[in-house]
Amino acid sequence: MNLDALIENFQKKDVAAFEKLYNMYGENICGVINVILKDSERSKEICQDVFIKVWNNSSSYDASKGRFFTWILNIARNTAIDELRSKSNKEQKRNLSIDSFVGILEDAEEMENQVDVIGLKKMLKGLKELCREIISLLYFKGYTQKEAAEELGIPLGTVKTRNRNCISQIRKNNAL
Amino acid sequence: MDVEKYIASGILELYVSGALPPKENEEVQRYARQYPEIQKEIEAIEATILDLTKKASPGMPTASFESIASKINSDNSPTIILDSTPKNSWVTFLGWAASIILAVGLVWTYLQNNELKSDIEVTNKTMEQLEDSLSSIKLEIADKESILEELRNKDVSVVLLQGQQVSPASYAKVFWNPSNEVVTIDAQGLPSPPEGYDYQVWSLALNPLTPTSIGLLSDFDSNEDKLFTLENTNESQAFGITLEPEGGSETPTLEQLYTLGTVGP
Known part of the structure; x- marks a missing residue:
């Protein structure tokens, strides 16, 4: 179905x-x-x-x-x-x-061992700090584009392009 | 629309995260239906996010769905615990009074709402009717414009048909366009035919006098403009209109010749 x-x-x-x-x-x-x-x-x-x-x-x-x-x-x-x-x-x-989202994905290692830390690390390999922040805000914290732009102090359009670059990097890592 | 550029803009990643304002969200939704590449890209982005989130999962407890299923199946609507401590009677009275006022208010709002709904319905019906009459008026205008255009054609010659013995006051005009073989008859100057009779239009060749029927002015009374369009393939030298029994005759009844006119040189 x-x-x-x-x-x-x-x-x-x-x-x-x-x-x-x-x-x-x-x-x-x-x-x-x-x-x-x-x-x-x-x-x-x-x-x-x-x-x-x-x-x-x-x-x-x-x-x-x-x-x-x-x-x-x-x-x-x-x-x-x-x-x-x-x-x-x-x-x-x-x-x-609530504001401790910066670097939240890095904290994965500290999480309980059920979490697939190795897989997560592989996916996030080479990702810049700004990428982790953008992904945290947009996908995990539910920020709108405008809120994310304000939070990070970058232009509205930059949120869009940067986020795409970050997700593309993850997709590339996944394909390896 | 440049699909590749649209995808590269990063808007789809924001769409998946739910970060777009409603207007842009709708736009993405529309393009996704229109362009399979966009739909595919959205699914690929979603798969990446699914992958990322799944890796952070603490693992699911066994039989976890069963415990959800039991919770959604048992009706666990909150029960209201009534306070049984006695209260001052005037507080009780006020409480009742307030709820009665509220109930009356609700009923009133409900009735008001129903009334507005029926008002809207009536307005919608009226609007439909107006739209209908507008479209029929438009059709009528288009009809008249095409007649007017036909009459203005430079190939058209106008023939005035004068009233004859049986009805001297009658007259008619024939607009004949030999190039497209159309005659338009303006029968405004003819009286209504009696019950059971039709006017019949004849094309005449003069030497020798040969009448050829080119048709009836049918539904004379219901034709408001009294403008009739007929086909005429003849080399007409004159036109005549006679009154004939309903359905027309093979040859003209000359005693009932209402109007006659010759085509000018």
Whole structure:
């Protein structure tokens, strides 16, 4: 079954279709959350919460407005960032502030060993600091183009071209 | 549209991350449907991001979907716990009063909304009707313009048909264009034919007098402009119009000759 049909069935509250989508994107969503939270146990729990949200809000996904992955990515980021900001979490991990995204991908090494550190390192090999920052902001932190430009102090158009160069570098690394 | 340049601009990477403003987002969506290369590139970018995010996954617990499935299947809507401590009666009264006002307000808004909806419907219908009549008027104008153009053609000769004995006040005009074999008859000066009769138009050769029918002025009463277009392949020297029984006759009934006129030299 193709992706469009699968998503359509999922929106009709077909649990089997939902399970397929979960198997397709579950690891990715957990990965995004893990990069934000840096806590693999908590990430697994939040990841489940995200998919329950995805199910409950299935009708709000509009295929004419973007990719399905982009939609669930957005839900995952928001949930994880809310979690990071929540009071209980602050008490648990006082040392982790929301602004510590710089170099977040490098921190992968410090994460629990389930994370594919070797694979991640290979993908990010040779990537400049600015690349890591742009990718963190856009894909993991959910910044808009304008917000990212302001955060990094670079022109709006530069965000676009730099980000493309960074992603192309990752694609090249992947092809090796 | 330069697809390669569009791809190289980096807009697709931002599309996948969800970082574009709505207008540009729609634009990408549209181009992706239009150009397979763009769709392919979007999928490739998404695959890269999927790869990157997957590598950061802490691993999924076994039977993780089962635990999600159990949560989405059991109806876990929040239950409202009612506070059973007694309250002052005037607080209760105020509470009730407020909810009644709210309920009335909601009903009123609902009715108001329905009324607006039906107003919109009526306006839409009226608009449709206006659009219909506009398009029929446009067609009518186009018809008249084509008639006018035909009459203005330089090859057209005008023949005035004078009233004859049976109806001296009648007249008609024939606009004859031999180059495209079209005659346009202006029958404004003819009375309405009686029930069961039609006017029939004849082309005449004079020496010897030979009438050839070129057609009927059918639906005379419903033709508002009284302009009729007929085909005439004859080398006409004169035109006549007679009143004939409905459907026309083989030969003209000369007693009922209403108008007659000769083609000028």
